[in-house]
Amino acid sequence: MIEVRNLTKKYGSKTAVNNISFKVEKGEILGFLGPNGAGKSTTMNMLTGYISSTSGEVLIDGTDILEEPKKAKSKIGYLPEIPPLYVDMTVDAYLNFMYDLKKCKLPRKAHLKDICTRCMLQDVRHRIIKNLSKGYRQRVGLAQALINNPPVLILDEPTVGLDPSQIIEIRTLIKKLGKRHTVILSSHILPEIQAVCDRIIIINRGEVAADGTADEIARDITNEHKMVLRIEGLTHTADDKREIADALRAVSGVKYVRADMEREKGIYDYDVETDGKTDVRRDINKLCAEKGWNILMLQLSDLTLEDIFLKITMDDGLNKQNDGKDDSSKPKIAIKRTQNGKLKAVQEDAEEKADENAEEGSADSSENNGGEE
Amino acid sequence: MSAIYRREMGAFFTSGIAYVFLTVFWLVSGIFFFTGTIMSNTTNVANMFSSMFFVVLCLIPVLTMKLLSEEKKNKTDQGLLTAPISLWDIVLGKYFAALTLYIIAESIVFVYAFILNYLGEIAWTPLLGNYFAMLFLGAAFIAVGLFVSSLTENQMASAVVSLVLLFVLYLSEMLVSGFANGNWFKKGIYKIVTSVAFYSRYIEFTRGVFSLTSVLFFISVAFLFNFFTVKVLEKRRWS
Numbered sequence: 001m002i003e004v005r006n007l008t009k010k011y012g013s014k015t016a017v018n019n020i021s022f023k024v025e026k027g028e029i030l031g032f033l034g035p036n037g038a039g040k041s042t043t044m045n046m047l048t049g050y051i052s053s054t055s056g057e058v059l060i061d062g063t064d065i066l067e068e069p070k071k072a073k074s075k076i077g078y079l080p081e082i083p084p085l086y087v088d089m090t091v092d093a094y095l096n097f098m099y100d101l102k103k104c105k106l107p108r109k110a111h112l113k114d115i116c117t118r119c120m121l122q123d124v125r126h127r128i129i130k131n132l133s134k135g136y137r138q139r140v141g142l143a144q145a146l147i148n149n150p151p152v153l154i155l156d157e158p159t160v161g162l163d164p165s166q167i168i169e170i171r172t173l174i175k176k177l178g179k180r181h182t183v184i185l186s187s188h189i190l191p192e193i194q195a196v197c198d199r200i201i202i203i204n205r206g207e208v209a210a211d212g213t214a215d216e217i218a219r220d221i222t223n224e225h226k227m228v229l230r231i232e233g234l235t236h237t238a239d240d241k242r243e244i245a246d247a248l249r250a251v252s253g254v255k256y257v258r259a260d261m262e263r264e265k266g267i268y269d270y271d272v273e274t275d276g277k278t279d280v281r282r283d284i285n286k287l288c289a290e291k292g293w294n295i296l297m298l299q300l301s302d303l304t305l306e307d308i309f310l311k312i313t314m315d316d317g318l319n320k321q322n323d324g325k326d327d328s329s330k331p332k333i334a335i336k337r338t339q340n341g342k343l344k345a346v347q348e349d350a351e352e353k354a355d356e357n358a359e360e361g362s363a364d365s366s367e368n369n370g371g372e373e
Numbered sequence: 374m375s376a377i378y379r380r381e382m383g384a385f386f387t388s389g390i391a392y393v394f395l396t397v398f399w400l401v402s403g404i405f406f407f408t409g410t411i412m413s414n415t416t417n418v419a420n421m422f423s424s425m426f427f428v429v430l431c432l433i434p435v436l437t438m439k440l441l442s443e444e445k446k447n448k449t450d451q452g453l454l455t456a457p458i459s460l461w462d463i464v465l466g467k468y469f470a471a472l473t474l475y476i477i478a479e480s481i482v483f484v485y486a487f488i489l490n491y492l493g494e495i496a497w498t499p500l501l502g503n504y505f506a507m508l509f510l511g512a513a514f515i516a517v518g519l520f521v522s523s524l525t526e527n528q529m530a531s532a533v534v535s536l537v538l539l540f541v542l543y544l545s546e547m548l549v550s551g552f553a554n555g556n557w558f559k560k561g562i563y564k565i566v567t568s569v570a571f572y573s574r575y576i577e578f579t580r581g582v583f584s585l586t587s588v589l590f591f592i593s594v595a596f597l598f599n600f601f602t603v604k605v606l607e608k609r610r611w612s
Contacts, residue, residue: 048455052611074457084452086380088387100376101456144452 001026001182002047002152007056009042009206016042018206019056024199026151029178031197032186035313039206040186041081044156047184048078060152074102077150077181081157083141087130091121091140094129095147104148111147118173119143134161142170146177153177155185159192171196190309202312209312227281228260229270230297231288236266245270247287253278267296377453377466378473381440385474394436398478401428406485416489416496418482419579422503425479426575429511430539436474437518438532440467441602446526454610460603468519468599475511479504499581506578509591510571514539516598523605539571546570 002024009017017039024030032040045051047058049065049072058065063072086094095112104111116122119139124132129140138161145153158174159167174196177183187193193200194214202210202217210217229248233240241259248257253274260269274280281298288295385391402425409420444450453463482504489495521535549566552559567573574587 045451050451050454050610070457070459073455076455078451078455080448080451080455082448082451084447084449086384086449087447088384089380093383097376097380098452098456100379101453101458103457 001028001061002184003059004043004047005057005059007043007046007058008054009039009046009051010054016206017046017053020203020206020208021056022201022208022211024182024184026182027178027180028199029174029183029185029197031193031200032184032203033188033190033193033200033309034186034203034209035188038203038313040203041156042206043203044078044154044184044186045080048076048154049073050078050080074148075151077145077147077153079141079145079153079155079158081160083137083144085129085137085140085144088128090126090128091116091132091143092125094140095143098144098147102148106148115143115146118146118176120169135163135166138162139166139170142173149180151181153181153183155183157187158185159187159189167192202309204313226300227272227274228297228299229272229284229295230263230267231270232267232294232296234292240266241268244268244293247291248272248284251280251283251287253280253283264296269297374458374462374466374469377458377463378470381467381470382473385470388439390435390439391474394432394474395478398428398432399481402481402485410485410489411492416493418485418489418500418503419581421482421485422507423576423579425507426510426543426572429479429507429514430543431536432478433475433511433514433518433539434521434532434535436471437515437522437535439522439528440471440519441523441606442525442528442531446528454606460606463606464519464599464602468515468595471515471519472512475515476508479507479511482507502581502583503578506575506583506587509588509595510575513571513591513594513598516595516602517542520598520602520605523602542570543572546572 004020004022007017007020008015020039020043022030032043034040042051046053047060047065049058049069052066058072060072060075063075065072086097089097092112095115096108099108099112116125119142121136121139121143124136129137132140138158142155142158145155155174159170162170171192174183174185178196178198185193185196199213200210200217201208231244233244245257245259248254248270254272255275256271256273258271260271263269272280272284284298285295287293385394402421405421405424405428406418409424410416410418413420441450444453454460482500486495486497486500517538518531518535521538522531525531525534545566549559549563552563554560555563574584574590577584577587
């Protein structure tokens with residue numbers, strides 16, 4: 001439905017979007033994820049023909065947006081970052097204007113009524129847009145994009161400025177829309193993307209950093225599985241630590257073992273990495289039973305979308321700064337992650353493993369998690 | 374185009390610009406009509422029309438100042454530029470909306486004409502000639518104002534720059550009037566400047582000469598500046 005080939009946008013010497021290619025199939029909901037300034041909006045503006053590309057092409061349903069702009073644009077409904085609303089018009093007048101502008105042939109009254117119902121705008125149809133709250137304006141923007149039932153919907157941060165219940169409503173709406181339309185939506189809110197999108201493209205510094213479902217991306221980024229074990233030895237001394245670590249290393253399928261801090265008196269945590277193919281949990285359990293050790297805790301720490309996002313966007317930056325000094329960059333990542341407890345705090349935990357980061361000592365972040373949404 | 378035209382007409386009235394424009398236009402033209410025609414006990418409207426040049430010059434920027442600048446400022450241009458319409462649709466829709474309001478405003482001369490008709494004998498042909506001259510003059514000025522409006526995001530800047538630009542166009546003739554009898558270089562400049570002059574062309578009409586060249590000139594200016602405006606929008610997309 002949408003095909004983007006080697007799309008590049010340069011502003012003078014600054015490259016905003018660099019050689020992006022992807023395809024979106026019919027009926028797919030694609031999420032665009034990236035930190036601020038990554039080139040999400042620029043890409044969307046190019047997809048919709050608002051700005052041109054420096055090179056590369058955009059095909060909407062096989063129509064090139066720059067060669068046959070009218071035909072291609074008639075297939076797109078676009079909600080820009082700032083909804084293009086004429087604030088001195090009433091909602092009804094504005095939607096009628098957009099209806100005319102898009103040369104919509106559908107029965108006017110029924111179509112507009114249907115859209116207003118879908119976007120929950122029935123109550124405000126006769127009010128002037130100037131007097132509406134941000135959430136309602138966003139919905140008017142969305143309604144405008146839906147006029148003429150375009151097969152492709154491009155939504156730039158559709159839930160910005162909405163309150164939590166509205167966010168959920170809009171998400172449900174987008175999911176519903178995904179059945180009839182091909183949707184691209186951008187966001188920097190990870191759970192949102194996870195909740196709504198079939199596929200995710202992570203953009204960083206104007207380039208596609210990852211493309212696929214959340215699981216696929218996680219697999220690409222790391223093909224190891226990590227877990228944290230807390231094992232109680234017999235003697236409660238540092239000798240235990242060495243012995244246990246060595247024994248764990250001997251288990252087949254284990255790639256790497258690192259003895260961590262002393263969490264309880266004489267009891268240590270072990271970070272275990274496996275090759276990702278074998279499930280080593282049962283073997284470890286048996287091993288401990290044989291040796292008389294007690295497993296006090298076993299926690300899988302597969303990457304969440306959030307970890308992936310941070311890994312992609314921050315590793316990249318750190319590596320560039322440190323010129324590949326991996327050892328020195330590791331603690332920095334750890335710090336970033338805890339800082340990110342803040343970022344996490346504003347969002348609901350979509351993944352059950354969100355408490356993973358609590359390990360880094362940010363118990364308060366998980367508290368906030370519950371409080372916000 | 375018609376959607377944009379209708380929205381723009383509506384916006385003129387909801388934003389109040391239409392009322393300000395019409396009030397000032399009718400007030401000042403009324404004063405000119407009264408002092409230039411009624412008080413001098415004549416049915417000759419030439420005086421009024423020649424003074425009207427300045428009203429048009431000062432008021433057109435008010436009409437055009439926000440047409441495109443506001444779109445850019447409020448990011449509503451994103452809605453227009455991603456709609457399945459051409460840039461010409463956008464520019465001409467706005468242009469004709471402004472032109473319509475201008476025509477409504479200047480049609481007040483027919484009211485004056487009926488007043489004169491009641492008071493005495495009136496020569497309809499020169500009056501109509503002047504009416505159309507003023508229409509074409511406005512058509513050209515609006516295109517210039519719309520062009521300036523496409524260059525900036527600031528309404529005030531747009532208004533001031535268009536006013537200055539129109540004023541310079543008006544004054545340019547006087548600046549070079551001394552060159553008329555100079556050497557070939559000065560003569561050349563004089564010729565170029567007077568050939569693109571607005572004021573003397575317009576004044577010609579008020580003296581009873583309906584010059585088709587001048588009509589063509591005004592229409593060409595209107596077309597040219599609308600073309601420039603389209604190019605500005607296009608360039609913004611490609612930059």
